Amino acid sequence: MKSMELSQLTIHELNHKLNRKEISVSDVVRDVLKVIERKESELNAYISLFEEKALERALELEKHMPQTLPPLYGIPLGIKDNIVTKDMETTCGSRILLGYKPPYDATAVRRILDNGGIVIGKTNMDEFAMGSTGEYSYFGPTRNPVNTDYVPGGSSSGSAAAVASGEAIAALGSDTGGSVRLPAAFCGVVGFKPTYGTVSRYGLIAFASSLDQIGFLTKDVTDAAILYSVVGGFDPMDSTSWEYQVPDWREMLSGFDKLDFRVRIGVPEEFMVEEGVAKSILTRTEAFLKEAEKNGHKVVPVKLPHSRYAIETYYLIAMSEASSNLSRYDGVRYGYRAEGEEITDLDTMYRKTRTEGFGIEVKRRILVGTFALSSGYYEAYYETATKVRRLIKMDFEEVFKEVDVIVGPTSPMLPFKLGEKLSDPISIYLTDIFTVLANLTGIPAISLPNGVDSTLGLPIGLQVMGRPFDDPFLLKTAKNFEQILGN
Ligand code: GLN
Numbered sequence: 001m002k003s004m005e006l007s008q009l010t011i012h013e014l015n016h017k018l019n020r021k022e023i024s025v026s027d028v029v030r031d032v033l034k035v036i037e038r039k040e041s042e043l044n045a046y047i048s049l050f051e052e053k054a055l056e057r058a059l060e061l062e063k064h065m066p067q068t069l070p071p072l073y074g075i076p077l078g079i080k081d082n083i084v085t086k087d088m089e090t091t092c093g094s095r096i097l098l099g100y101k102p103p104y105d106a107t108a109v110r111r112i113l114d115n116g117g118i119v120i121g122k123t124n125m126d127e128f129a130m131g132s133t134g135e136y137s138y139f140g141p142t143r144n145p146v147n148t149d150y151v152p153g154g155s156s157s158g159s160a161a162a163v164a165s166g167e168a169i170a171a172l173g174s175d176t177g178g179s180v181r182l183p184a185a186f187c188g189v190v191g192f193k194p195t196y197g198t199v200s201r202y203g204l205i206a207f208a209s210s211l212d213q214i215g216f217l218t219k220d221v222t223d224a225a226i227l228y229s230v231v232g233g234f235d236p237m238d239s240t241s242w243e244y245q246v247p248d249w250r251e252m253l254s255g256f257d258k259l260d261f262r263v264r265i266g267v268p269e270e271f272m273v274e275e276g277v278a279k280s281i282l283t284r285t286e287a288f289l290k291e292a293e294k295n296g297h298k299v300v301p302v303k304l305p306h307s308r309y310a311i312e313t314y315y316l317i318a319m320s321e322a323s324s325n326l327s328r329y330d331g332v333r334y335g336y337r338a339e340g341e342e343i344t345d346l347d348t349m350y351r352k353t354r355t356e357g358f359g360i361e362v363k364r365r366i367l368v369g370t371f372a373l374s375s376g377y378y379e380a381y382y383e384t385a386t387k388v389r390r391l392i393k394m395d396f397e398e399v400f401k402e403v404d405v406i407v408g409p410t411s412p413m414l415p416f417k418l419g420e421k422l423s424d425p426i427s428i429y430l431t432d433i434f435t436v437l438a439n440l441t442g443i444p445a446i447s448l449p450n451g452v453d454s455t456l457g458l459p460i461g462l463q464v465m466g467r468p469f470d471d472p473f474l475l476k477t478a479k480n481f482e483q484i485l486g487n
Contacts, residue, residue, distance in 0.1 A: 005031070006023065006027060006028050006031040006032070007028075007031045007032045007034070007035045007166030007167075007169070008166050009169070009219075010169070010170075010218070010219045010220050010222065010223050011071060011072065011075050011169055011170055011218070011222075011223045011226050011227075012071065012222050012223065012226065014028055014074070014075060014169065015069060015071050015073070015075070018069055018073065018074055019068065019069050024058075024062060025058040025061050025062050025073075025074030025118075026055065026058040026059065026062065028058075028074055028075070028076060028169070029054050029055055029058040029074075029076050029118060029120070030055070032076045032120060032166065032167065032168065032169065033051055033054070033055075033120075035165060035166040035167050036049065036051075036120075036121075036167045039145070039165050039166075039167060040167060042143060042148055043142060043143050043145055043148070043161050043162075043165060043167065044124055044139070044140055044141065044142050044143065044158075045078070045123055045124055045142050045157075045158040045159075045161040045162040045165070045167050045168075046078070046121040046122065046123055046124060046158055046162070046167070047081045047089075047091055047093065047121075047122050047123065047124050047125075047137075047139050047158070048081070048088065048089050048121055048122045049120065049121040050088065050119060050120065050121055051120075053119075054076060054118050054119070054120050057118050058074065058118065061073065061074050061116055061118075062074075069116065070115045070116055070230075071115075071226045071230070071249070072112060072115040072116055072117040072226070072227075072230055073115065073116030073117075074116060074118065075116075075117050075118065075169050075170070076118045076119075076120040076168060076169055077112060077117050077118065077119060077120060077168055077169060077170055077171055077172065078120060078121055078122075078123040078158065078159050078162040078163070078167070078168035078170075078171035078172070079109060079119055079121075079122055079123065079159075079171065079172050080122070080123050080125055080129075080156050080158070080159050080171070080172055080173045080174055081093055081122040081123060081124065081125055081158075082125060082128065082129055082174055082204060082205040082207070083106045083108060083109060083172055083174065083203060083204050083205070083214065084102035084104065084105065084106045084109070084203040084204075084205065085102065085105055085106070085109055085119060085122065086102060086103065086104055086105045087101050087102075087103075088101065088102075088119070088122065089101055089122070090102050090122065090205070091122075091138070091139075091335075092125070092127065092128050092129070092205050093124060093125040093126060093127045093128070093129075093136070093137040093138055093139060093155075094127045094128055094138055094335075094357065094358065094359070094362070095138045095336055095356065095357050095358075095359070096329045096335050096336050096353070096354070096357030096358055097329070097334065097335035097336065098138075098335055098336045099335060099336070100334045100335040102203070104203065105203060106200075106202060106203020106204060106214075107200035107202040107203055107231075107235045107237060107238070108172055108199065108200060108203065108204070108214050108231045109172075109203065111230055111231050112172075112230065112231065115230050117230075120167075120168055121162075121168075123156070123157075123158030123159040123161075123162055123168075123171060123173075124137050124139055124140075124142045124157055124158030124161075125137060125154065125155050125156060125157060125158060125159075126154040126155035126157065126179075126361070127358070127359045127361060127362050128205075128207050128322070128326065128362055129155040129156075129174055129176055129179055129207045129212075130155065130207065130322070130361050130362055130365055131154045131155045131361055131428070132153060132154045132155070132178070132179075132182055132428050132429075132431040132432060133151040133152075133153065133154045133157070133416075133418075133421070133422075133428060134151055134152050134153065134154040134155070134157025134158070134161075134183070135151060135154075135418065135419070135422060136154070136155075136359055136360075136361045136362075137157070138359060141157075141418055142157035142158050142161050143161065143418070144161065144164075144186060144187055144415055144458075145161050145164045145165035145187060146164065146187060146188055146415075146457070146458060146459055147415075147456075147457065147458065149417055149418065150186075150415040150416065150417055150418065150458060151186065151415055151416060151417070151418055151420075152164075152183050152186055152187050152415070153182040153183030153184075153185060153186030153187065153411075153415065153431075154179060154182065154183055155174075155176075155179040155183075156171075156173030156174060156175070156179045156180050156183050156191075156215075156217060157183050158171075159171035159172065159173040159180075159183070159217045160173070160183030160184055160186065160187040160189055160191070160217050161183075161187055162217075163187070163189050163217045163218065163219060164187035164188055164189050169219075169223075170216065170217060170218040170219070170223050170227060171216070171217045171218075172214055172215075172216060172217075172227075172231075173191070173214070173215050173216070173217050174204055174207075174212060174213065174214055174215065175191075175193040175212075175213050175214075175215040175435075175439065176207050176208050176211045176212045176213070176318060176439060177211060177314050177318060177432045177435060177436040177439050178410075178411075178431075178432045178434075178435025178436060178439070180192065180193050180215035180216070180217060180447075181193060181215075181410050181435050181445060181446070181447035181461065181463060182410065182411055182431060182432065182435055182447075182461075183217070184217055184410070184447040184449075184461060185410035185411050185447045185449075185459065185460065185461020185463075186411070186415040186458075186459060186461070187459060188449045188452070188459030189217055189218065189219060189449065190216075190217070190218045190219065190220055190221055190223070190224055190446065190447065190448055190449070190478075190482075191215060191216070191217050191410075191446065191447040191461075192215050192216045192218070192221075192224040192227075192228065192444075192445075192446040192447075192475070192478075193213050193215040193438060193439075193444065193445050193446070194213060194214075194215065194228055194232060194444050194471050195242075195442060195443060195444045195468050195469050195470075195471055196211075196213055196240070196439075196442035196468075197240050197241060197242035197244075197442070198232050198233070198241075198242050198244055198246070198444075198469070198471060199213060199214045199215075199228070199231055199232045199233075200214075200231075200235035200237065200238040200241050201213070201214065201238050201240065201241075202235055202237035202238045202241075206321075206325040207318070207321070207322055207325065208317060208318040208319075208320075208321035208322055208325070209240075209321055209325065210317065210321060211314075211317065211318060211321070211439040211440070213439070214231070216228065216231075220482060220487065221253075221446070221448070221475060221478045221479040221482050222249065222253065222479065224446065224475065224478075225249035225252050225253055225475045225479075226249045228246055228249070228252075228471065228475070229246045229247065229248055229249040229252065232244075232246040232471075233245050233246045242469070244469070246471075246472075247472055251472075252471075252472035252475050252476060253475060253476050253479050254476075255476065256476045256477075256479040256480045256483075257479075257480065257483065259296070261476075261480055262296045262297055262298065263297050263298070263403075263404040263405055263477050263480075264297070264298045264300055264402065264403040264404050264405075265289065265292060265297055265298065265299050265300065265403060265404070265405055265406075265407050266300050266301075266302035266399050266400075266402065266403030266405065266406040266407070267289065267299060267300070267301055267302065267406075267407055267408060268302050268303065268304045268307065268399075268406060268408060269301055269302070269303055270303070270304055270305075270307050270308065271408035271409060271434060272285065272286075272408065276412050276430075276433075277409060277412040277413075278412065278413055278414050278453075280414070280453040280454065280455070280460065281409045281411075281412065281413075281414065281453075281460050282409070284450045284451050284460045284462075285407075285408060285409050285450065285462060287451075288407075288450055288462055288481070288484065288485060289407070291484050291485075292407075292481065292484055295484055300402060300403050302399045302402065302403060302406070303395075303399075304392070304395045304396065304399065304437070305395060306388065306391045306392045306394075306395050307392065307395065307437055309388050309391075309392070310392065310433060310436050310437050310440065311429055311430065311432065311433055311436065312385070312388075313385045313388045313389055313392065313436075313440060314432065314436035314439065314440055315368075315429060316372055316381055316382060316384075316385035317382070317385050317386065317389065317440075318365075319365045319366075319368045319369035319372060320369045320372045320373050320381075320382045320385075321369070322362075322365050322366065322369050323365065323366045323367075323368075323369025323370045323372075323373060324369070324373070326358075326362065326366055329353075329354065329357065329358075330350050330353065330354070331349055331350060331352075331353030331354075331357070335357070336353065336356070336357045337349070337353055338352035338353040338355075338356050338357070340352065361425070364425065372385075389440050389441075392437065392440050392441060393440070393441045393442075396437075396441050396443065400467050404466075404467075404473070404477070405464050405465060405466050405474065405477050406464070406465040406466075407462065407463065407464050407465075408434055408462075408463055409434060409460070409461065409462065409463065410434060410435065410447040410461030410462065410463040411431050411432075411433075411434060411435070411461060412430070412431070412433055412434065413430075413431055414453050414456060414458045414460070415458050415459070434463055435463065437465070438465055441468070442468055443465055443466060443467065443468045444465070444466045444467075444468070444470070444471045444474045445463055445464065445465040445466070445474075446463070446464050446474060446475070446478045447461040447462065447463050448461065448462045448463075448464065448478060448481060448482060448485060448487065449461065449462075449485070449487055450462035450485060451485075462481070462485070464477060464478050464481060
């Protein structure tokens with residue numbers, strides 16, 4: 001196999017070749033490292049890279065090859081930099097965590113390593129996963145591999161860019177309001193956010209704990225199912241973990257190509273509006289629905305009336321929880337600490353550390369969140385948001401009585417140019433209008449590549465949402481849709 005090609009393959013394709021001994025683990029790692037060498041200076045997909053360690057681990061894995069290789073055996077993966085890795089710097093894309101080397105591995109990372117996976121590096125991200133463009137990283141923006149003038153989407157920007165370019169075979173991301181699905185859509189890869197509680201959050205550095213979920217960026221649905229089956233399932237270290245054993249990936253997908261596999265697809269009328277959704281995105285979504293009908297699926301118009309409050313509800317809850325979660329960064333326990341003669345007492349040290357350590361978007365959110373939680377305002381803001389969240393959840397419960405999945409665009413807009421929206425944070429928040437719903441309700445959702453905009457050549461994402469705790473059915477449906485889309 002020619003160099004530069006292995007990096008373009010999926011996990012299951014590489015597993016097949018490794019099992020047949022057509023290639024070695026070192027071949028795969030070296031190939032990915034070559035792509036990194038060629039593209040990383042432009043893409044900036046990684047905050048830290050572990051080239052040597054990865055090569056050493058490849059040799060180690062080659063020495064102890066089991067008879068049949070588990071699917072992740074010898075696969076180089078990117079890990080978003082808000083997921084802790086033992087003795088490897090973990091920064092959350094923030095200055096305030098500079099130099100922080102966690103003493104333990106996140107459960108997700110542990111399970112990957114126990115299955116023979118290789119951590120090739122920690123991927124770039126919006127600071128503390130707050131953002132939709134990748135431009136809020138202390139380590140500089142990541143660029144979209146499809147067209148480097150454009151943003152890759154965020155906040156799992158580096159993970160999506162790495163997978164789309166071949167700088168990783170697949171990657172872990174985190175999704176609080178769309179941070180796996182949006183960059184997947186912008187970079188033309190698959191992004192899967194499982195049901196809240198089915199993937200351990202132990203070792204995922206908290207942004208908004210009731211919304212945060214680890215998810216996967218992959219080249220196809222099969223790889224998403226593989227990662228979910230390895231990483232997902234009950235973990236006693238996470239008190240919100242659901243007692244659940246994820247089935248084997250083959251079992252989850254089996255029957256996806258049967259002719260009698262037909263689903264009822266709900267299409268919310270609120271998603272398919274000309275005002276606010278780019279024309280090419282609407283056209284591509286409609287084209288998919290037509291094809292799906294031709295393939296025997298049923299398309300049903302549905303209503304999610306409270307979804308119009310989704311953005312306000314999401315941002316109030318996310319910022320409130322963030323303001324509380326981020327209070328721990330005080331310069332005492334980990335990471336960056338401000339220095340200088342003027343620091344004569346603890347209060348000044350806290351203040352200077354937080355002033356210098358956090359970037360603009362994080363500060364904005366701490367301020368808004370603290371306000372929304374403060375006495376006298378709590379009922380009007382945070383509490384109201386939690387009530388609306390409940391109404392949104394009830395909308396979904398109603399709709400899922402009639403349909404099996406809900407389909408629409410992942411984002412109302414195409415990728416935009418770097419810097420284009422930086423002065424207008426509200427317009428950036430609107431990129432999340434379709435994705436935050438799955439976090440507010442806890443349901444699983446996946447973004448699939450749905451072609452490109454014909455003028456700009458930029459990728460478009462199709463979002464498929466499923467019933468809570470039925471991720472295997474969602475993945476199987478997504479695999480079926482992937483075929484319809486011709487991916
Ligand atoms: N863009 C959203 C935000 O800025 C979502 C972020 C995320 O999912 N981590 O909050």
